[in-house]
Amino acid sequence: xxxxxxxIDDLLTVLFPDGLAPGTxxxxxxxxxxxxxxxxxxxxxxxxxxxxxxxxxxxxxxxDTAKIVTAKxxxxxxxxxxxxxxxxxxxxxxxxFINAQITGITGNLTLPNPTNAKAGKSGSIRIAxxxxxxxTLTVGSNWKPVEGSQPVSGIASAIDYVDYQIGxxxxxxxxxxxxxxx
Numbered sequence: 478x479x480x481x482x483x484x485i486d487d488l489l490t491v492l493f494p495d496g497l498a499p500g501t502x503x504x505x506x507x508x509x510x511x512x513x514x515x516x517x518x519x520x521x522x523x524x525x526x527x528x529x530x531x532x533x534x535x536x537x538x539x540x541d542t543a544k545i546v547t548a549k550x551x552x553x554x555x556x557x558x559x560x561x562x563x564x565x566x567x568x569x570x571x572x573x574f575i576n577a578q579i580t581g582i583t584g585n586l587t588l589p590n591p592t593n594a595k596a597g598k599s600g601s602i603r604i605a606x607x608x609x610x611x612x613t614l615t616v617g618s619n620w621k622p623v624e625g626s627q628p629v630s631g632i633a634s635a636i637d638y639v640d641y642q643i644g645x646x647x648x649x650x651x652x653x654x655x656x657x658x659x
Contacts, residue, residue, distance in 0.1 A: 530546060538572040539595050540575075540649035557603055571643070578603035582612065588639065590617035594649065608633045616651070623652045632656035 499586045531544035531625065536554035558574035559644065560567045562581045569591035586604065598628075606612050610633040620641075638654040 575600040580605040585613045590619040594647045602639040627653040
C-alpha cells in the first residue's frame, strides 16, 4: 500500500483511540503519520495563524505556555543580569534572571530568600567582591548548603559563584565556587 497523506486528526484517532493511551499501531499507520507530518511542516503557515515568540523575560518568569522559544532567546536568557548591591541585601526576584551578578559590594553580603522561586530552576549568582578582604556571605533560611557550611573565599577582589537549584517548597540547594575565574 502506498504511503498516503492523511488528516492529522484521523491519524491521531488511530494512534490514540481513547484520546489518552496508544492504540494498536500498524507500520503503515506510522508511515502515513510521518508522510503527513512532513507534508504539514513543508507547507506554508496560513496567514491567519499568528506565531508569538518568547522573550528572555518570558523564560525567566517561566509562566507563559503559549509562546515559541528560539535558541537565541534561550541563550539570551542565560546572560548574567546585574543586581544592585543595595546596602548588603539585594532583592532577589527569581522571575527576573537565571544567572545574576552582584558588583559594587562595599560590605558583607546577605542573599535573602528570593521571591518567585520555582522548583527546578537552577543557575549561578556571580559575586565580585571589593578590594577589602574577609567579607562574609550570609543566606536566608531557605538556602541550604549542599555539603555543610559554604563560606566565601574572603579574598580581596575575588570572584565567587553561588550555584543554586530550587527544590520543592522554595528550598534552595547551593554551593560556592570560591575565587573562581571571572
